[in-house]
Amino acid sequence: MRLPRPLGISGPSLWLPAGRQSVAEAVAAGLLDQDTADELGLQGLPVAELAPPEMAVEAGRSALRAAGLDARAVGLVLHAWIHYQGHDLWSPAHFIADRLGAEDAVPVGVQQVCNGGAAAVELAAARLFVEPGLGHALVTTADAFADPGFDRWSGDYGIAYGDGATALVLHHLPDGANGRSADLVLHSLSTVAVPRLERMHRGDDPFSPAARSLGPRVDIRRTKKAYLRAEGLEAFTGASARALRTAVESCLADAGLRATGDTPLRYVVAPRLGRKTVDLAYAPLLTKLTGAELLRPGADTGHLGAGDTAATLADLRTHGTLATGEYALIVSAGAGFTWSCLLVSGA
Template structure:
């Protein structure tokens, strides 16, 4: 999405639970074999002692405080997640808004699987641009991948799942109605989808009457194996590379930059997937397209469900890694499949 003018990102927050399980402990407990743990490359994964929406409230409170924004100034609250939020038929977005005191906000849930956080940023940006008087948009994500319903170490290929939450405030910059200074500046967002790949998370499974009716634990390996047996690996790798390339080029073009390796990017930030997955599916495309240093976050978080992109924005901000005019391209991906890129700079 080409923005007619940049928007501000303030208070990006990564909230992680105190509990964690090291890779060494997971191997010792036979939750994952040593070879797979090495390919994942995570030192450990955070383990929640709160429900996912409760973690989102903590992240949201931190983001609002860091941004200096009161809950009453939030006109839109978007909450994204990929896994069970604690109740069967319920809106976690409304829970987050209520607990934060954002009584005037319109809460919306965003379910675009692991790309949900980036999708929420894009949706919030569109709403802010067409409704300048909206105020501030608060975007939260949260997931808890707890046993027995989810196998965080071995339930998927090339990904380990960590518990945690993120939040950020999206708003207008000075010069616009209600504008304010920001921590980061959002210049462009681009999203590309490949719906033909939806079967990777459906496989040959029949439609069930309720969650986990086919088994007590989410089994992503089963569905991916069925897809690959039917379609072949190239059906995924070729489509993925083309979509990722298109998302990068569109995002840079939206800010008037060119993906020739000469774009003034300080960093390109990969999703928080396993080391081997990044090496095979992301690093070759991103390095060739941009020539920028590739950051591989997530060694101490694992994949945060819908929160990868916001977590990386939080770390860019906390580490003061971008000066004014220095750009970073944050990459997000999710089942379906969908790829998004966010182009930000230091404020």
């Protein structure tokens, strides 16, 4: 997505609960074996007591406070998630907007599974350009992967799921402003989808009348096994590599950069997946395409559902990772499958 001009990202925030379960505790409890723990490469996972929308409100408050913005200046609230939000037929985005005091905002829920956070940023960017009077867009994500419905440690291959929420404010940069007008600058976005891979998360399961009708827990391993039996691993890895390459090259090209070792990127940032998954599916291609230093966030959070992208943006702000004019390419992926890239720089 070629932006007519860069946008500002202010107050990107990551809200994590105080509760945690270490890898050692999980292994001792029989929730995963030591070999799997080593492949994940995690220290532990955050474990929440709050419902996801309540966590999103906390993250939203942090983002608005860090951005120095009154909630009444928000014209759009986009909320993304992948797992149950606490009620059966209900809009968490409206709850978040109401609790934050964004009384003039239009709340919208975004369902693109783990790529939902990146998709929400892309939708917000498009809306800002077609509706100049919109003001500011607030993007939130939140997920909790609690028993009995979800096995956060062993319900998937190569991924462990942590609870938490994120938020950021997306807005136009003022013309001719002096001083710091944003925490980060968004230069371009790209999204590539391969819809034929949707079976990875459907498998051979029949359509059912209600959630978890086929079993008491979300079982991603079952559906992936069924896909691999029918299609083979190479069908997925080949399509994934092609889509990832296209997403990277398109994002850089839309910002006037090239996907070569000469690209002026300081960092390229992988999704918050297990260490072995990143090593196999992301690290070789991203390093070859960009020549940038690969960052592997998430050792202390695990995969945050729809929140990986915003969590990385929050890390960049909190740690002051990017100096003014330095670039980072943030990679996101989600079931379906969809891959997104965001190119940002220090403000």
